[in-house]
Amino acid sequence: xxxxxxxxQKIPLFGGMFSVDRSTGLExxxxxxxxxxxxxxxxxxxxxxxxxxxxLVQLLGINTxxxxxxxxxxxxxxxxxFVFQLMIGVGLHRLGSCVGKPITGPIPALIYIFMNLGxxxxxxxxxxxxxxxxxxxxxxxxxxxxxxxWSMNALIIGFSGIALVLITxxxxxxxxVIRMSFFEERREDLLLSERSLKDPGMLGMVLSALVLLVAGxxxxxVASAILGALYGIIPMAAIGWATKPxxxxxxxxxxxxxxxxxxxxxxxxxxxxxxxxxxxxxxxKLYSDKLANLxxxxxxxxxxxxxxxxxxxxFPNMPAYMAYHGNIMSFGTGVGAALSIFTILATVxxxxxxxxxxxxxxxxxxxxxxxxxxxxxxxxNVAWAYQxxxxxxxxxxxxxxxxxxxxxxxxxxxxxxxxxxxxxxDEKLGNLFVKFCSVGVIGAALVMLAGGSAGxxxxxxxxxxxxxxxxxxxxxxxxxxxxxxxxxYAMSLIKSRNxxxxxxx
Amino acid sequence: MLDFLYLNGWGAFVMVLLMxxxxxxxxxxxxxxxxxxxxxxxxxxxDKISQIEIGWIALVLVVFVGVNLYSIxxxxxxxxxxxxxxxxxxxxxxxxxxxxxxxxxxxxxxxxTPVRFSGKSADTMHGFAIYxxxxxxxxxxxxxxxxxxxxxxxxxxxxxxxxxxxxxEYCGLAHHAMRDQLTVVQNDG
Numbered sequence: 087x088x089x090x091x092x093x094x095q096k097i098p099l100f101g102g103m104f105s106v107d108r109s110t111g112l113e114x115x116x117x118x119x120x121x122x123x124x125x126x127x128x129x130x131x132x133x134x135x136x137x138x139x140x141x142l143v144q145l146l147g148i149n150t151x152x153x154x155x156x157x158x159x160x161x162x163x164x165x166x167x168f169v170f171q172l173m174i175g176v177g178l179h180r181l182g183s184c185v186g187k188p189i190t191g192p193i194p195a196l197i198y199i200f201m202n203l204g205x206x207x208x209x210x211x212x213x214x215x216x217x218x219x220x221x222x223x224x225x226x227x228x229x230x231x232x233x234x235x236w237s238m239n240a241l242i243i244g245f246s247g248i249a250l251v252l253i254t255x256x257x258x259x260x261x262x263v264i265r266m267s268f269f270e271e272r273r274e275d276l277l278l279s280e281r282s283l284k285d286p287g288m289l290g291m292v293l294s295a296l297v298l299l300v301a302g303x304x305x306x307x308v309a310s311a312i313l314g315a316l317y318g319i320i321p322m323a324a325i326g327w328a329t330k331p332x333x334x335x336x337x338x339x340x341x342x343x344x345x346x347x348x349x350x351x352x353x354x355x356x357x358x359x360x361x362x363x364x365x366x367x368x369x370x371k372l373y374s375d376k377l378a379n380l381x382x383x384x385x386x387x388x389x390x391x392x393x394x395x396x397x398x399x400x401f402p403n404m405p406a407y408m409a410y411h412g413n414i415m416s417f418g419t420g421v422g423a424a425l426s427i428f429t430i431l432a433t434v435x436x437x438x439x440x441x442x443x444x445x446x447x448x449x450x451x452x453x454x455x456x457x458x459x460x461x462x463x464x465x466x467n468v469a470w471a472y473q474x475x476x477x478x479x480x481x482x483x484x485x486x487x488x489x490x491x492x493x494x495x496x497x498x499x500x501x502x503x504x505x506x507x508x509x510x511x512d513e514k515l516g517n518l519f520v521k522f523c524s525v526g527v528i529g530a531a532l533v534m535l536a537g538g539s540a541g542x543x544x545x546x547x548x549x550x551x552x553x554x555x556x557x558x559x560x561x562x563x564x565x566x567x568x569x570x571x572x573x574x575y576a577m578s579l580i581k582s583r584n585x586x587x588x589x590x591x
Numbered sequence: 592m593l594d595f596l597y598l599n600g601w602g603a604f605v606m607v608l609l610m611x612x613x614x615x616x617x618x619x620x621x622x623x624x625x626x627x628x629x630x631x632x633x634x635x636x637x638d639k640i641s642q643i644e645i646g647w648i649a650l651v652l653v654v655f656v657g658v659n660l661y662s663i664x665x666x667x668x669x670x671x672x673x674x675x676x677x678x679x680x681x682x683x684x685x686x687x688x689x690x691x692x693x694x695x696x697x698x699x700x701x702x703x704t705p706v707r708f709s710g711k712s713a714d715t716m717h718g719f720a721i722y723x724x725x726x727x728x729x730x731x732x733x734x735x736x737x738x739x740x741x742x743x744x745x746x747x748x749x750x751x752x753x754x755x756x757x758x759x760e761y762c763g764l765a766h767h768a769m770r771d772q773l774t775v776v777q778n779d780g
Binding site: 150151154217219223224225226229230233235330331332335366367373377397399400401402403406409413414417420421424425427428431432434435436437438439440441449453456457460461463464465467468469470472473474475476477479535536538539540541543544545546547548551552553 | 597598599600601602603604606607610611614615617618619621622625626629630631632633635640643644647648651652655658659662663665666667668669671672690714715716718720722726727728729730731732733735736737738740741742743744755757759760761762763764765766767768770
C-alpha cells in the first residue's frame, strides 16, 4: 500500500496531481486507487495523441499502415488502461469508503500490474505491426501472420498483453469487489459514507462485477486455449474448437458488449450516489431508490442477450429471430435508461441543486450517455443495422459511450479528489473543462454519426475514396477541442489548492 | 416519410435527433431552472410527479414499440422472406471474399427483379456492402469464415447504374482497397 504512495511521488507531473494526503489516516482506501487513476491519465495522454494522429495521417496522405496502427493503439489505450482503469480506481476508492474496507494486499497490486503491463505489451505488439483493431477481428490476427502482414512474435506478445488485461477485468477486479462487498471485517476509521446493497449507489457496482465475471469466463477459456497453443503448451490440434471464428466472435461479443453494459451499471450507480450530495435542500435522497434500482435491474437483464445485435447482418447464419431478440433487448436497455432519466430529473426538480464542476461533468456525461444510447438503439434495429453496421456510426457510438462514461467518472473524481489528496480543484478551470468537453464530444459524436449516415466506413484508411474527408476534418477539429478539454482538466488538478485545515469529510 | 426513415442512413440520423433533442431540451431546462432560477424545493405535489412518471414511461414504451413495429416491413430479412414467398424470379449472385478482393459470379443484374446475394469468406472476417451511385449504403452483409452456409439477402434494385461494393469489416492492411462494382441494367422484359 505504502509503495503505491511512494510510486506516485516519484512520477513527474502526474505525481503532483495525485499525491495522497497522508494526514487523514485514509491511505488504505486512497493509495492504490490514486495510482490507478494517475496511470489512467497517462494512457489518456497517449490515446489522445493517437486519436488526433488518425485524421492527420489521412489529411496529410501518409502511409495507410500508420492509420491502422494509430487506430488499433488509440482504441486499445482508450478503452482499457484509460477508461477501465479510471473506473477501477475511482470505483474501488468509492467502495472502500462506503463499506469501510481497505484496498490493500496482493489483488490491488496485481490489478495495477496486469492492466498496465498487459496494455504496454499490446502497445509494443501494435508498434511491431499487429494492427488488428480494437475488437481483434478474429481470425485476422492469425491470417495476418499467414499473409505476412505482421510477425508471429508480434501476435504472441499482443495476445499475452490482451490476456493480462482480460484477467484484470474478468477475474481480479470482480474478485476484489466481491471480497470487499461481502467479506473482510469493516473498519470504522475507513468508513466515510455507509451504504448497503439496497442503495442504488452500491447495487450497480456489485452487479457490474458479477456481470464481468460471468460474461467474461467463456472468453477467458477460449483466449487461454489459443494462448496456450501459441506458447506451445497445448497442441494446436487440440484447440480447433477455440479457433473457429464463430466461437471466438460470439464469446468475444458476449464479453465486450456486457463489459460496456457493466461499465454503464457502475457509472450510473456512481451518479445515483453522487447526485444527492449536491441537492440544494440537503435532503441527500434520490426521488425513489426503488425506481433507481429497477432501472439498474432492467439494464442488467436486457443487456445480457442484446449482444446479438452485433450479428444481425450475418443472416441467415444467425437466424432472424435471434436478430429480432437482440433488437428488442437493446430497446429494453432504453427503458432502463428512461427510468434513470426520470429518477435524476425528479430528484433535481424536487430538491433543487447546488452546481459544482464535478456534478456538471457528471450531468453532461449523462446527457452524452443518453445521446449515445439513442444512437445505439437505432443501430440495433434490424432495418437500420443493414445500412449502418460497419460504418463510422459505430465508431461514433463507441467513442461517445467511452468518453461519456469517462466524463462521468472524471466528475465523480472531482468529488472524491479532496478526500484522496487533501486538496480542492480549481473550480474555474473545472467549469471550463466541462464546457470544452461538452462542445468537443457532442460535435464529434454528431459528425461521426453523420459520417456513418453518409456511408463513411469505420476503420478505413482512405476517407477520400467516397468524399468523406469533410467529416474527417470536422472529427479532427472536435477531437482537438476534446484534447484541449483534457489539458484543462489536468490544469484544474495541477492548480488545486490545499483544503482548509478543519475540513470534515 | 417512412421510406426515408427506414431505408436511408440519414433517416436513422433523424431518428436519433428525434429521440435525443427533446430529452436534451427538457434536461437542460430542469437543471437550469433548479440551479439558477429557483434552487429551492419544488412545490409540485407527489401525486403530480407520479402521474408524470407513468406518462413518461408510457410515452417511451409507445415510441419504442412504434419504431420497431413500423420497421418490420423495412427489414431486409423480412423483405427476403416476402420475395421468397412471392414466387417471383430471383437473380442469383454468388460471391466469395478473400483478402482483399471479391469473386463474384455475376456482376450485372437487372433492376426491378429481386437479386439474391449469397456470400462466404475464404480467410478472415469481411463485409459486402452495396453503395447506391449517390453514396448511400443500400445494405451490408457480414461474411464470417468457417461457416457451412452462406450469408444471404435478397434485394431489389430500383434504378440502373454503377453500384460500388465495399468491405465494411476491418480485414487487414489493405482493407480500404477491397472494393468492386456491380452494374444494374434496365429490365427490358
